[in-house]
Amino acid sequence: MEIPRHWRLNQQRYGLVGEVCPHCEAKIFPPRDICPHCGGEAKTTYAFNGRGEVFSFTTIYEAPTGFDETAPYTVALVKLEEGPLVTAQLTDLGETRPEIGMPVEMVTRKLRSDGDERGMLIYGYKFRPVMR
Amino acid sequence: MTDIIIAGIGQTPVGEHWDESLRSLAVQAIQAAIKDSGGLKPQALYVGNMLAASLSRQAHLGALLADYAGLRFDDAQHKAGIEAETVEAGGASGGAALRQGYLAVASGLVDVALVVGVEKFTDVIGPDLEAALATLTDADYESVHGLTLTAQAALLARRYMHENHVPADGLAGFPLTAHANGAGNKNAMYRKAIALDTYQKAEPVCEPLNIFDVAPNADGAAAVVLTRRELLPKDFPHPVVRLAASTITSDTLALAERSDPLWFAAAQASVEQAFQKAGITREQVDLFEYYDAFSIFAALSLEAAGFAKRGQGWKLAGDGSIALTGQLPCATLGGLKARGNPGGATGVYQVVEAAEQLRGQAGANQIAGARYALIQCLGGPASIAVTHILEKIGD
Numbered sequence: 001m002e003i004p005r006h007w008r009l010n011q012q013r014y015g016l017v018g019e020v021c022p023h024c025e026a027k028i029f030p031p032r033d034i035c036p037h038c039g040g041e042a043k044t045t046y047a048f049n050g051r052g053e054v055f056s057f058t059t060i061y062e063a064p065t066g067f068d069e070t071a072p073y074t075v076a077l078v079k080l081e082e083g084p085l086v087t088a089q090l091t092d093l094g095e096t097r098p099e100i101g102m103p104v105e106m107v108t109r110k111l112r113s114d115g116d117e118r119g120m121l122i123y124g125y126k127f128r129p130v131m132r
Numbered sequence: 133m134t135d136i137i138i139a140g141i142g143q144t145p146v147g148e149h150w151d152e153s154l155r156s157l158a159v160q161a162i163q164a165a166i167k168d169s170g171g172l173k174p175q176a177l178y179v180g181n182m183l184a185a186s187l188s189r190q191a192h193l194g195a196l197l198a199d200y201a202g203l204r205f206d207d208a209q210h211k212a213g214i215e216a217e218t219v220e221a222g223g224a225s226g227g228a229a230l231r232q233g234y235l236a237v238a239s240g241l242v243d244v245a246l247v248v249g250v251e252k253f254t255d256v257i258g259p260d261l262e263a264a265l266a267t268l269t270d271a272d273y274e275s276v277h278g279l280t281l282t283a284q285a286a287l288l289a290r291r292y293m294h295e296n297h298v299p300a301d302g303l304a305g306f307p308l309t310a311h312a313n314g315a316g317n318k319n320a321m322y323r324k325a326i327a328l329d330t331y332q333k334a335e336p337v338c339e340p341l342n343i344f345d346v347a348p349n350a351d352g353a354a355a356v357v358l359t360r361r362e363l364l365p366k367d368f369p370h371p372v373v374r375l376a377a378s379t380i381t382s383d384t385l386a387l388a389e390r391s392d393p394l395w396f397a398a399a400q401a402s403v404e405q406a407f408q409k410a411g412i413t414r415e416q417v418d419l420f421e422y423y424d425a426f427s428i429f430a431a432l433s434l435e436a437a438g439f440a441k442r443g444q445g446w447k448l449a450g451d452g453s454i455a456l457t458g459q460l461p462c463a464t465l466g467g468l469k470a471r472g473n474p475g476g477a478t479g480v481y482q483v484v485e486a487a488e489q490l491r492g493q494a495g496a497n498q499i500a501g502a503r504y505a506l507i508q509c510l511g512g513p514a515s516i517a518v519t520h521i522l523e524k525i526g527d
């Protein structure tokens with residue numbers, strides 16, 4: 001079972017909680033305690049607002065175990081308003097064809113269900129289109 | 133420092149070897165490399181492997197392969213096998229294992245090192261194979277979102293093509309070159325040239341990538357024997373090829389954590405360091421074995437190595453520059469795309485092929501008079517970059 005591994009990430013998965021560097025003010029996601037920009041210690045938590053735009057995207061047809069039942073699905077690099085990129089699925093697309101630059105916002109959805117882990121479900125962030 | 137020599141090379145054909153196991157493939161390559169070296173006795177074995185623990189349910193390859201290859205000490209007092217361990221650096225595992233062999237021999241602590249890269253893909257297929265491959269991405273921030281290695285490359289390709297106004301078939305020249313060159317390599321998985329129109333009609337895999345933009349995962353093993361120049365046998369039968377540089381650099385594991393995803397910073401750094409170490413300039417490079425696991429990687433690697441300006445690497449594929457007859461021949465024996473991509477063995481295959489070129493053993497694909505070969509393998513989107521330079525010294 002991998003419950004503790006996922007439980008440790010709840011703040012990131014549900015709240016996009018990262019860090020802000022007290023030295024250079026860079027916003028950091030995911031949190032890593034050492035600022036990747038200036039190398040200083042960065043342990044001040046910072047919750048991202050969940051808004052951003054699509055930096056790139058693709059659709060996966062041949063999915064790994066745990067995702068194969070939901071394939072095809074679309075994954076993206078989302079550029080958050082505060083700066084960092086984040087990898088996540090796009091959801092609630094309906095008839096919308098994703099494109100680079102499309103504004104999106106964070107929602108919480110089921111990420112995967114793992115047959116090997118007796119129905120353990122993992123929830124976390126995905127991004128959906130926002131109307132301009 | 134004394135010259136470190138590629139004394140022996142060996143390889144199995146790359147393909148779907150249903151009748152061969154991880155260990156049988158590795159042993160074949162090891163035996164071929166030792167024989168090619170004139171029978172040098174290795175004192176240490178470095179195994180490059182990426183995923184045997186999940187694909188073959190087999191970890192601890194050092195002990196297994198040293199034993200099965202019969203790598204024991206000669207003298208009666210040491211009834212034991214030689215030093216042996218696995219080196220893992222994702223898709224760059226083979227190159228990283230070679231780097232360990234280089235360090236060992238260069239340090240003087242090991243006289244003869246054996247490096248073998250091996251991967252056995254075809255025992256696992258479908259979603260379980262995708263899941264195993266996805267362990268090479270960031271588990272907490274990439275694969276948990278369903279990202280795969282191919283999708284990661286597709287994200288790069290989409291953005292690259294958008295920013296640089298690359299037409300839909302703009303990357304075609306990479307697989308076309310690879311397949312044309314694979315035709316001349318008897319160990320290649322695909323030995324048939326393809327036409328542009330075949331590429332244009334190919335089935336998409338992960339848009340904008342189609343099946344020809346993704347190198348096939350395959351089974352295979354390749355090995356090299358390294359020693360110092362003064363330890364070569366007197367009747368050494370080959371032109372002497374030295375390992376002129378060996379460098380490894382790293383970048384973020386997760387693609388999203390880079391401020392500039394379209395720039396392979398680690399690849400650039402490892403190439404620059406390698407040129408410095410070898411004392412050559414990029415103009416002296418006679419051939420470049422780049423890491424074309426995906427067409428977009430080839431474009432970004434050409435840019436990182438300084439052979440093209442940023443955003444222009446894709447143009448070298450279309451204008452003949454990277455063909456066997458071009459300014460900078462690349463993937464000269466088929467590259468990952470046509471020779472096949474046997475995971476942790478790939479970096480060793482690249483070095484075996486480059487050594488064949490410098491020795492003059494590359495047959496129909498021979499680059500005449502080649503003296504310097506630049507070789508690079510990558511783990512993920514250049515999360516690890518391993519660069520080697522081979523130099524032919526005398527005959």
Ligand SMILES: [Zn+2]
Nearest residue numbers: 021024035038
């Ligand atoms: Zn900082």
